[in-house]
Amino acid sequence: MRQLKESSPLRSDAQRNRERILEAALAELTRCAEAPLSAIAKKAGVGQGTFYRNFPNRESLVLEVYRYEMQQVADAAAQLLATREPERALREWMDRLARFAMTKAGLADAIRQATSAPGSPAKPGPTPVVAAAELLLRAGEEAGVIRPGVSGDDFFLAIAGLWQIDPHEDWQPRATRLLDLVMDGLRVGAPGR
Numbered sequence: 001m002r003q004l005k006e007s008s009p010l011r012s013d014a015q016r017n018r019e020r021i022l023e024a025a026l027a028e029l030t031r032c033a034e035a036p037l038s039a040i041a042k043k044a045g046v047g048q049g050t051f052y053r054n055f056p057n058r059e060s061l062v063l064e065v066y067r068y069e070m071q072q073v074a075d076a077a078a079q080l081l082a083t084r085e086p087e088r089a090l091r092e093w094m095d096r097l098a099r100f101a102m103t104k105a106g107l108a109d110a111i112r113q114a115t116s117a118p119g120s121p122a123k124p125g126p127t128p129v130v131a132a133a134e135l136l137l138r139a140g141e142e143a144g145v146i147r148p149g150v151s152g153d154d155f156f157l158a159i160a161g162l163w164q165i166d167p168h169e170d171w172q173p174r175a176t177r178l179l180d181l182v183m184d185g186l187r188v189g190a191p192g193r
Contacts, residue, residue: 020044033109062114077132086139102167144192
């Protein structure tokens with residue numbers, strides 16, 4: 001029993017270190033795809049040993065940052081559904097997805113670099129985000145405010161234009177118009193309308 005208590009703080013410290021590394025990496029890699037790993041470790045406030053125990057190479061770090069951020073966006077779906085009506089939850093989640101897409105444009109360069117070399121790991125798919133979209137779409141369908149039968153894949157095809165918007169310009173008004181159009185389309189044919 002005593003041994004378990006002594007190891008628990010180490011696990012929570014290790015988890016905090018990992019999260020600090022991911023947060024620092026997100027900021028640095030978004031700013032510059034070639035950010036040195038030593039600069040990321042320094043910004044996270046961890047030593048090289050701790051850094052490399054968590055992420056043995058650039059590719060593992062970049063892909064974990066991507067997964068971590070995608071999971072944060074995905075987790076927001078259930079959080080929004082817990083506090084909002086399904087239609088409002090879906091629309092707010094779409095805005096969060098747009099912010100993720102636009103503010104992480106620099107990270108996209110780092111992901112391309114990490115997955116483009118021969119023998120590199122494949123870029124992870126957006127599975128948690130598609131599942132989150134499915135959750136929101138089914139809730140809207142059950143509430144009668146979203147047309148029946150729209151899949152998460154359909155949803156992502158419909159919003160694909162989002163990734164064509166230049167994140168370095170004033171992207172918010174354009175993204176809002178696009179997402180409002182998609183939302184209007186999702187409402188057409190809903191039984192509660």
